[in-house]
Amino acid sequence: MSLPHAILTALLERPSSGLELTRRFDRSIGYFWSATHQQIYRELGKLEGAGYIRALPTERPARGQKKSYEVLPAGREELARWTSAPQDPKPWRDALFVRLRASAVVGTTTGVEDDLRRHLSLHQRQLAEYEEIEKRDFGPGRDTAQDRLQHLILRAGIDLETVWTQWLASALEEFGRLPEDGGREEEPEREQPES
Amino acid sequence: MSLPHAILTALLERPSSGLELTRRFDRSIGYFWSATHQQIYRELGKLEGAGYIRALPTERPARGQKKSYEVLPAGREELARWTSAPQDPKPWRDALFVRLRASAVVGTTTGVEDDLRRHLSLHQRQLAEYEEIEKRDFGPGRDTAQDRLQHLILRAGIDLETVWTQWLASALEEFGRLPEDGGREEEPEREQPES
DNA sequence: CTGTCCATGTAAGCGGTTACATGATTTT
């Protein structure tokens, strides 16, 4: 249930229309919470219905016309409430690990290995992008509370991408030491450790 | 679309019933792909319908009776196919970052700070559990290809939990240097860097 | 006036989550 609150946050930072929000969710906010324009429009409707936001008064409210929203006091309160309420971290879920484990049992590794290389370069690119942003937006100066918190978030992104690149590199090294494909397991079905 | 393939993998490692699978998804596999028993039963039905698995012949196939499944050749082929096909990494999505950014704009940080502390201890516990497993199941010996790949996956878990604990610790430090609550931003609405 | 963006929407489908239902087995 984070999307409505991500939208409230974005609208507090700057009142926007649906499409503008979509654009902002493609860059900054989308780095840690992505959303398509359909999600956003639907959610804007709900938030307006709940009295959390309202459309800025405009001359011609018609289909195909730009419609900007701003946050109402009730919306700000809801956001503060949600932010302070405890929430459990979601367990990390990654299809890549499923694939690795699957490739271990079916005994073919070349396909995944190629994809690991591809993922590595994607993560390297992402990491470079984050570091670029850090250099550009968080130099000296700029240390209000807001800046420091946003920097913290960016740091998390950098740290996570760093682990990914390191882990993928070490995984590829490990693959290099593995026997070639085809040696499908005929080992005597010993009990798996299940770890 | 990873659940069916995670189930195929698990069934290749060892033919199981629905409930046994559920148990295994609570431990080992669930560390990187969790699933409830309802998901699993539904998926078992689909996989059987697709001809990927079959129920092991048993005397009394009735409701409330244990029913074990094994993977058919078509299932193994599908798993090999899926494993080798390229897949894009899902962007990391985390509500915690939404909350941090939200707390930055509403100006109240004590609530999140408490939860950061809680998350830190949760991640520390998880990290300890993984390290325990590593010590127990991946000592010397045990270096077939399967072992090495499973170890690699576990390593990813350890690495990720390590970054989280480090980042959370540094975040809490940063919070210690922040001004107390209430100082809601009345800064002159300067353009956000949007990073 | 045709095509191309811009902007807002609708509809269908799928996976995941939660709550509940029911039969079989084991325990006390």
Add this chain to the structure above:
DNA sequence: AAAATCATGTAACCGCTTACATGGACAG
């Protein structure tokens, strides 16, 4: 016999994804 547990399932809801639809503004 009652209660607890094992085992399999149904039903409803919700968020996300993808594809498609509609209307206005503007360029050639």
